[in-house]
Amino acid sequence: MTDPKDTDLNTVSVPDELKPVFLKAQDYVRNYFSDVQSDPEKGVIKYSGERYILVRASAMSKDLFDMMALMYNDWGKEEARDLSFNSLFDIAHSIGKADAKSFFLKMDVTDPIEKLSAGPVHFAYAGWASVKIHPLSNPRPDDHYYLIYDHPYSFEAQAWMDKGEKTDFPVCVMNAGYSSGWCEESFGIPLVTAEVECRAKGDRHCRFIMAPPSKIKDHIARYSKRAYIKYEHYNKIDIPEFFKRKRLEDALRSRKDQLEELVLKRTDNLIKANKELEEANIAMKVVLKQMEQKEQADKENFLTNIKHSVLPYKKRQPDYIPFDRQTFLQVSEFDTHGN
Ligand SMILES: [Zn+2]
Numbered sequence: 001m002t003d004p005k006d007t008d009l010n011t012v013s014v015p016d017e018l019k020p021v022f023l024k025a026q027d028y029v030r031n032y033f034s035d036v037q038s039d040p041e042k043g044v045i046k047y048s049g050e051r052y053i054l055v056r057a058s059a060m061s062k063d064l065f066d067m068m069a070l071m072y073n074d075w076g077k078e079e080a081r082d083l084s085f086n087s088l089f090d091i092a093h094s095i096g097k098a099d100a101k102s103f104f105l106k107m108d109v110t111d112p113i114e115k116l117s118a119g120p121v122h123f124a125y126a127g128w129a130s131v132k133i134h135p136l137s138n139p140r141p142d143d144h145y146y147l148i149y150d151h152p153y154s155f156e157a158q159a160w161m162d163k164g165e166k167t168d169f170p171v172c173v174m175n176a177g178y179s180s181g182w183c184e185e186s187f188g189i190p191l192v193t194a195e196v197e198c199r200a201k202g203d204r205h206c207r208f209i210m211a212p213p214s215k216i217k218d219h220i221a222r223y224s225k226r227a228y229i230k231y232e233h234y235n236k237i238d239i240p241e242f243f244k245r246k247r248l249e250d251a252l253r254s255r256k257d258q259l260e261e262l263v264l265k266r267t268d269n270l271i272k273a274n275k276e277l278e279e280a281n282i283a284m285k286v287v288l289k290q291m292e293q294k295e296q297a298d299k300e301n302f303l304t305n306i307k308h309s310v311l312p313y314k315k316r317q318p319d320y321i322p323f324d325r326q327t328f329l330q331v332s333e334f335d336t337h338g339n
Pocket of ligand 1: 157
């Protein structure tokens with residue numbers, strides 16, 4: 001077998017018009033990965049001075065899924081899949097974005113297509129999969145962005161097939177996350193990726209569609225009609241969405257803020273009502289005090305009046321003996337003398 005010429009684009013397959021820019025990227029990435037330093041005594045692997053880590057492919061795919069399925073056995077297979085796939089998508093999406101940023105700086109590129117070009121080549125050299133971009137693709141930095149591509153030799157599909165298991169769902173979620181992260185960083189627009197066909201479930205290829213979140217379902221629907229994918233099958237196509245979760249988190253955070261605001265408002269109202277009650281209580285005490293003082297004053301007035309109007313009569317009491325009392329005295333006197 002002869003070494004491919006420098007002019008052969010052999011790590012990625014792209015439409016003819018994109019070949020020159022991808023060839024340039026391939027040269028750069030090939031040189032980058034040819035400068036390798038492996039130092040197990042220190043536990044260090046470096047390419048062109050940049051440190052890398054090796055991870056066993058199945059540990060990030062089939063084995064992780066099995067472990068999650070076991071751990072969340074009571075949640076059911078679907079939940080375990082969602083949990084492990086969503087985590088893997090987010091991790092891969094973030095790695096894709098970070099790797100892209102790092103390469104843009106190294107390669108000193110600013111054009112979106114030039115930025116995109118190193119992604120698939122880096123993907124191939126890092127052992128994730130090779131990339132085949134289809135001619136129907138239309139990568140551009142706006143709402144009309146559309147990328148349809150295959151990942152032959154996907155490490156994820158391979159991990160499932162090696163275990164002899166056929167799935168009923170696409171499994172190449174890290175592939176989808178990484179490429180959408182890289183392209184998002186290249187074009188400066190939010191992008192999502194759906195794997196519409198997957199070798200792990202018996203399809204001929206691992207095929208992906210990448211588009212802005214608002215357009216992805218229409219693209220999938222159009223593709224499904226062309227590819228004669230059955231409706232029930234089409235419904236099982238995952239759209240791993242960084243944004244969906246972000247939107248849900250934002251909605252939750254916003255609802256939490258609203259609730260906190262409501263609690264603050266109600267607490268304010270309660271404090272206000274409490275203050276009003278305290279003020280009413282103080283006012284009531286003042287009124288009661290005034291009433292008590294008035295009652296006391298009335299009592300004193302009454303006694304003074306009594307004193308002034310009754311006492312003069314009381315002083316004249318010896319001259320005044322009611323008739324019945326006089327009669328009684330006379331009778332008593334008669335009885336005492338025995339007459
Ligand atoms: Zn796949």
